[in-house]
Amino acid sequence: MSGLTVVDVLAFGAELAVYAAAARWAWRRPGRRPVRLIGAVAAVAGLAVLWGQFAAPTADHPLHGAARVAFEICWFGAGAAAFCAGTARLRRR
Numbered sequence: 001m002s003g004l005t006v007v008d009v010l011a012f013g014a015e016l017a018v019y020a021a022a023a024r025w026a027w028r029r030p031g032r033r034p035v036r037l038i039g040a041v042a043a044v045a046g047l048a049v050l051w052g053q054f055a056a057p058t059a060d061h062p063l064h065g066a067a068r069v070a071f072e073i074c075w076f077g078a079g080a081a082a083f084c085a086g087t088a089r090l091r092r093r
Helices: 006-027 033-054 065-092
Strands: none
Touching: 006 033, 006 065, 033 065
């Protein structure tokens, strides 16, 4: 038994959704295609570094308790904000 649970799979899916929302938001920004591509890659890379440092199961500096809760609220809040910003821009077209 690998110890992988449904909650683990759902949490990983939610993490990937934050990356996708950030990439989509950066891609939808005004500008030339290479600049938007660099922005999308930078947004995902920046989020990945934060997650890897503080929230991943093998994090270098894992957060616990209230700090972990605050980090995850900010993390998923940023994903929701990026999703809403990308969607709002689509509706204006």
